[in-house]
Amino acid sequence: KQEVTQIPAALSVPEGENLVLNCSFTDSAIYxxxxxxxxxxxxxxxxxxxxxxxxxxxxxxxxxxxxxxxxRSTLYIAASQPGDSATYLCAVRKATNAGKSTFGDGxxxxxxx
Amino acid sequence: DGGITQSPKYLFRKExxxxxLSCEQNLNHDAMYWYxxxxxxxxxxxxxxxxxxxxxxxxxxEGYSVSREKKESFPLTVTSAQKNPTAFYLCASSIWSxxxxxxxxxxxxxxxxx
Numbered sequence: 001k002q003e004v005t006q007i008p009a010a011l012s013v014p015e016g017e018n019l020v021l022n023c024s025f026t027d028s029a030i031y032x033x034x035x036x037x038x039x040x041x042x043x044x045x046x047x048x049x050x051x052x053x054x055x056x057x058x059x060x061x062x063x064x065x066x067x068x069x070x071x072r073s074t075l076y077i078a079a080s081q082p083g084d085s086a087t088y089l090c091a092v093r094k095a096t097n098a099g100k101s102t103f104g105d106g107x108x109x110x111x112x113x
Numbered sequence: 114d115g116g117i118t119q120s121p122k123y124l125f126r127k128e129x130x131x132x133x134l135s136c137e138q139n140l141n142h143d144a145m146y147w148y149x150x151x152x153x154x155x156x157x158x159x160x161x162x163x164x165x166x167x168x169x170x171x172x173x174x175e176g177y178s179v180s181r182e183k184k185e186s187f188p189l190t191v192t193s194a195q196k197n198p199t200a201f202y203l204c205a206s207s208i209w210s211x212x213x214x215x216x217x218x219x220x221x222x223x224x225x226x227x
Contacts, residue, residue, distance in 0.1 A: 004155070034216060043119075043203055044156075044218040089155060091216070100171065101216065103148075103155030 002027045004092055006104035013080055014112050021075040021107045023090035028068045031095040035064050035075050038087045080111045117219035119204050124224045134189045134222045136204035145187035146205040156203060162187055199226045
């Protein structure tokens, strides 16, 4: 059974700092990995999707990497801003289990002005 | 505007009642999903559907039912058999083109049992 872990559960940084969020998964047979942002009481907003054949994806100040062999993905946020404060979740879709994604519990990020 | 809508935003249920949560999408996506989120936790899959008139159980389907009569709509019924239904419910959709693509989410429905 796939297990997805995100450490730390919470992170607080001063504005302007570069930071890395971690996502680990136990089964490397994945189809893709997706990073999301969730604001309190809201739905999830897709940030980046990495297919299993890719090593990284970039969008603006965000860069996500994928290392299937070690079961890890990282989300790098450059020059953090207070508006980046939210919970960040990763989701892994298993190659042989059509339609099913396994989510981590998320990392709650606070960026202080 | 293309997107996923969920209604109502807040829903209150009395013990023993069935309630239905609405999910509609105009993204022309084939696949639709229902997830449940409990405080401080990630999402758990309830049901998903790849095509009209077909759906599959997820990890926590007990006490829930769905239908997929139209491509755009995937309503979720929370039955009285669901023992702990208070949670945040999220609907999602994605393209299903022989692969597994990016999921997009609706704004969610918060269900509270009185």
